Amino acid sequence: MNIPKQNLPVTGHVLRQVRRRSYEDPNERIPPGVEEVISRGSCHVGRLNDKSVLKYASDFNDPNYLMSIKIEYRILQILGPHPRIVESKGLAEDGLILKYYPNGTLRNYIKNHPYETLERRIDWCEQIVDTLCFVHSKRVIHCDICLHNILLDDNFDIILADFQGLVISRETGLTMLDGLTRECAKSYMPRENLWSASYRTDLFALGSALYHLINGHEVFPELDSFEDEKIISARFANGEYPKNDYLGGHIVEKCWRGEYASAAEVLTDIAEIQAAVRFVDEALKQLDVEAPINEGEYEKYVKYEEEIEEGEEYEDKEDGYYKDEEDGEYEDDEDVEVL
16 A cells, blocks of 8 residues: 655645543533533534434534534545444534444543453454554545544444544545544654645554553653643654553554554554463463453563473462443543644
């Protein structure tokens, strides 16, 4: 798959980079039928009932936001039905009707379940990358891959949402549709043209999402995504990444360095990690070790397996873990406009 050239900005429009905060606006307008607002930003999401939500512009008088919603509807049409992509139920007078996923975002889930097994986290990584392979095969650039935009279905499998990105022409490589949304600083690949987006910029954001999922926190947790934007951008531009001494760290860093040409290449490397984790997990089961593998434990268990192969003796070890109740709330958000 060829990487399209950088696209020139669309004049007269506003590019949006995302910043997320949780607060309510007492003067906000809520469309008829919305029972509660579950996500706020340039586009709000309001729950209509137990099966549907309405995505609508926070500013009803801003044509850019209204157009972004229509573009998202068109992109979802281009993608078509897919088990790992948010289900569209069509346009309404006030916005876009989508399926409601009460288990909320992956971001909230791992925040509330810090001891989720590493095997489960790697499976989620595989689902995210596999879904991105499909999205890119349709010439769609997501433009805001992060755990906030990944929902969980009834089986706690991933659902990729928020498709206000762009569509590339298969014939010319030029932009056909653009929802004018770009990543926040912690997912943003440094580049000269702020407006440009490509498969590689999506893969860069994917790296930050995988880092967040595996480590349980965002990259550079000590820095604010907006207030410290210049510092974050400078670190990425200078290759000052966090240590990659965690499982899958080499994959994340290759995403950040732009060393993958396609999501399919990432998927191949993720599959190798999956196989290794399952191999070690099976070895633990044979040793009657019931504890899940989590962060910091993988290399220790690999060492145990090497000792098995060498015929060395060692003591079994069990680690318990605590699991919170599920939290099905959506994370609120806010978009920052960049001229």
